[in-house]
Amino acid sequence: MEREHYDVIIIGGALWGGSTAFHLLTREPNLRICVIEKDASYKQSSSSLSVAGIRVLFSQPENVLMSMYGHEFYGDFGRLTQVDDTIEALHFVHQGYLFAANTPEQAREMEENYRFQLGMGCEVLLLDAKGVSERFPSLHTDDILCAAHSPNDGWIDPYGALMGLRRKAKSLGATYIEDEVAAIERRGARVESVTTTGGRTLTADWVVNTCGAWAPSVCAMVGMKVPVVPLPRMQFYFETQAKLEPLPLTRDGVGLGFRPEGVGYTSGITNHAAAGEFCWDVHYEHFDNVIWPKLATRVPAFEALKVKNGWAGHYAQNIFDGNMIIGPWTGELENFLIATGDSGHGLQHAPAVGRGLAELILDGRFSAIDLTAFTYKRVQENKPYAERGFRA
Ligand SMILES: Cc1cc2nc3c(=O)[nH]c(=O)nc-3n(C[C@H](O)[C@H](O)[C@H](O)COP(=O)(O)OP(=O)(O)OC[C@H]3O[C@@H](n4cnc5c(N)ncnc54)[C@H](O)[C@@H]3O)c2cc1C
Structure with a gap:
């Protein structure tokens, strides 16, 4: 049987996965993107259960800049994610x-x-x-x-954000599959394919893990240990x-x-x-x-x-330093990217995460916001990079 092949497979199709698909396809409309989401009702996804606050009150430049992009993106969400006559109202409440x-x-x-x-x-x-x-x-x-x-x-309607991104990514050409990734096959420094509990095997040039609190178990499928x-x-x-x-x-x-x-x-x-x-x-x-x-x-x-x-x-x-981990497993895998460890402030950063992952895939580096400080390298080198002040 011929295997389905994609340019990018995104595992986990909530806010971070949806934002990644959106940003990739906005820049490169011809990409073949597959988003594999185990539960299309999203009833346990953090994205649906979020308090959905957006704040600039951080102590690290990366977090502030990501929040600023969150403001910009969610502030213009209706236009950015419009599909035909459907405009998602996020009800952004700017009450501070x-x-x-x-x-x-x-x-x-x-x-x-x-x-x-x-x-x-x-x-x-x-x-x-x-x-x-x-x-x-x-x-x-x-x-x-x-x-x-x-x-x-302020704050927004998190489910609206999730649905708006999903609808728009689909309209741009992303294929959403409701299935659970059960295994990832790697050969040397490359990930070759993913296999689902539904019996599918799909190959891809890139595999992205945006599984939130479940991301560590997906990382474990390739032998990567994350402190999340x-x-x-x-x-x-x-x-x-x-x-x-x-x-x-x-x-x-x-x-x-x-x-x-x-x-x-x-x-x-x-x-x-x-x-x-x-x-x-x-x-x-x-x-x-x-x-x-x-x-x-x-x-x-x-x-x-x-x-x-x-x-x-x-x-x-x-639990290492309370900030996200985004990017590759440098020195181990060339085509496997992760984004997890939101630590309770990831809804506001979802637009920046998706844009950052798209940049890594399309340009080989971060450009709009340099997120190098949030890569896995700091874990490998045991150099925590933590916020000062209130935690989420
Ligand atoms: C109570 C609460 C309050 C919060 N308040 C805020 C806030 O005020 N501001 C803020 O910015 N953030 C807040 N957050 C955090 C924010 O909601 C998350 O950072 C954000 O939703 C993370 O999105 P995600 O896509 O990474 O994860 P998720 O939304 O959890 O999505 C991960 C997806 O991966 C799927 N998945 C898992 N394993 C597999 C697999 N093997 N195969 C296929 N699919 C899989 C899951 O079904 C899920 O849909 C809060 C979170 C909670 C729970």
Whole structure:
């Protein structure tokens, strides 16, 4: 039987995979691209379960630049991904981010990051407690030493982004196959083919692994070990009768994060100690005992609220330094690229990831943003490159 051959096979067809297909085909419309996605309902993909915040509040130039491209791309998403009369509305809410420091150490880092962000051209303000309560009177501010406020940041509809990219990539010619990659055959320094649980064997010039929290198991198929594990994160949606001013996506120094969502709010706390295994359980007592008390401290009006929904998703957590790993396995495989380890901030970086992978395939190097610092080489050389300040 003749094997199907593609220029590029992308394993994992959510935001990072879809963005890669989009950017490749936008530049080179004749490429034969196959995206293999094991579950077209995307019900467990991080991309569907995301809080979908977009912020410039990072401490490393690569992350800031990727977020800026995220702003640009998602800001123009309807036009970029239009197919015939279908225009995906992402509902980009520019209600800002607020990072609030509660300890002198956090405040010092925040001030340093603020100066760096200004230098990068970010729209960001450094507020004292009074400045925070003037803007957001419903927040309790007695314990806030300072806060970074980026008023133009915000959040989008993640499922809309996923569907828009998928629809557009298909319309540009990408073949989407619903199947699970079970094995990758390599010969010397090259990957030759992938085999699926559905019994297909496909060959390609390039194979790209954008499987998020599942990427380590796909890397293992070629013998590559990456320091990435699933980090379960519970997220809750609640409503309150109280009428509050439009709040930003707020994070404080005790790890609480919340933002408005529709007529209510969504909140969760990342437990980095839970990194390691997939866990899809949702414990409402976690909301009652851990999240709610913190919410009610930060926003006294949240004393009275009603939880309506909860879900669990996963970060692809890079336990080495908390940043993505993107690019080749230098010295081992010539035509196998990975992008994983989003560590909870990968939705905003999906456009830049897809563009960066397309550049590696088409040009042999990063060009729009130099992401060399985020390649696997730093893991091989044991040189962590971590953010300073709040983690996702
Ligand atoms: C609760 C939560 C909140 C978040 N909040 C934010 C936020 O505020 N801002 C932000 O920027 N990011 C946030 N993130 C992170 C963001 O959602 C992810 O970084 C992003 O969605 C990663 O996309 P991805 O395509 O790499 O991974 P995924 O969306 O997980 O996609 C991987 C895909 O690979 C497929 N797959 C796996 N194995 C195989 C296989 N063997 N064969 C074929 N297909 C396979 C899976 O089915 C899946 O669809 C959050 C994540 C969660 C869970």
